[in-house]
Amino acid sequence: MKKQLYFVVLLIIAALALSACSEGSTEEASNADDVIDIVWYPNESASDLKSSRKAIGKMIEEETGKKVEHHLTTDYAIAIETITNGNADIAYMGAQGYIEAKNKNDTIQPLAVSTGPSGTLEDAVYHSWLAVNTDDQEKYKKDGAYSLDTIEGKKFSFVSNSSTSGFKVPSARIIGHFSEKEKYTDLTEEDLMQGGSLFSQVLFGNSHQGSAVNLLTGNANVAAFCDVCVENYVEVTEGKENTVGAVYKVSDDAAEPFNKVAGSTFTLMDVTPVLNAPIAANMDALGKADFDTLQKLFTSDKMANNEDIFVPEDSGKSGLFFKTDKERFAEVDDSWFDPIRELSK
Structure with a gap:
């Protein structure tokens, strides 16, 4: 009788162990469900980009057999937190946002990056601009050339402090320039985020489009934003694109938010190449199988x-x-973004 009881207990223990293993497997598998959630930065959430978002979603649905849901945002921090905490499977985000997300959750991995015209990563760059209103451009020259010295004391617009080309890169440029002056030896990113230090006032557009509109409506004297996020709304009228001194005009039929500043012009006073933005994945949420499928796609x-x-x-x-x-x-692998990481050291 005791021997029979002993075997019954062993069977119960074995059953419980198998049950626990089964529950663990089910929980792990449930992270990769039948929906692939994509979160978009504010720049890419614009209504005129709906067809591009839809086309990407359609290809993913056809390849995976899963439904795609798009999550549009009005704030960088929300988009970064959404992919970080697993409420989205993938995100199209700047290098700085990717780095911030990965610092919080090491399961964040780059899925792909758009190349340059060569079809390789060798020229996979876009451009961070510092722009001024064309009518005021002479105010930003020193000895006949555009100079960062002239932005001191001005009203300045960034995109978001999580933006690569709309904050991280221009901040590094500005700090590198002004820290050589005795007055600004200890200048920091935090100083640039508020008025009263280098700038008289600091605004955040919450998108590259918003930062550009801050400039063109007169709310800012100088603004940081990038070429790829505004190219749908503007055209070069003087000079060569992505070069200092080039003049851009807002198209007469530009979509929101540029419709309120149609015909306005701005001039580039500073241009810096930036590594292209990644499409990143939360591996816990997406799962390795879908990651491999999407990377191949x-x-x-x-x-x-x-x-x-x-x-x-x-x-x-x-x-x-x-x-x-x-x-x-x-x-692309994670180390490709190290040049952006270096900007924080």
Whole structure:
């Protein structure tokens, strides 16, 4: 009888152990569900970019058999937190946002990065601009050349302190310049985020479009924003694109929020190349199988040749990515973003 009881207890213990293992497997698998959630920064949440977002979602649905849900945001911090805490599977985010998310959750991994015209990562860059209103451009010159010295005491607009090209890169440029002056030896990013130190007033546009509009409406004298986030709304009228001194005009039929400043012009006083932004994944939420599937999809010719995703530059259509030559997505590892990490050291 005792021997029988002993075997019964062993069976119960074994059953409980198997049950525990089964529950653990179920919990792990449940992180990768039948929906792939994509969170978008404010810049890419604009209504005129809906067709590009929809095209990406459609390709993901066809490849995975899962439903795609798009989460639009009005704040960088919300987008970063959404991917960090697993409420989204993937996110299209700047290098700085990716770094912040990975610092909080090491399961965040880069899925793909858009290349340059060569179709490689060698020229996978966009540009961070410091712009001024064209009518005021002479105020920002010193001995006939544009100078960062002239922005001291001005009203300045950044994008978000989590923006790579709308804060991190221009801040590094500004601090590098002014810290050579005795008055600003200890200048920090925190100083640039508030008026009363280098700038008389500091604004945040919450998107690159918003920062540009801060400039064009006169709320700021100088603004930081990037080329790719405003190229759907502006065109070069003088000089060569992405060069100091180039003049851009807001198109007469520009979509919101530029419709309120149609016809306005701005001039570039400073231009800095920036590493292209990644599409990042939360590996806990997405799962390795879907990650591999999506990485193969994003880097495929099928994705590169989809004109709703890589919009032909001369089409006149708005898009998240443009095709001038051989642009496509490419795999990239975490170390590729180290140059941006160095800006915080």
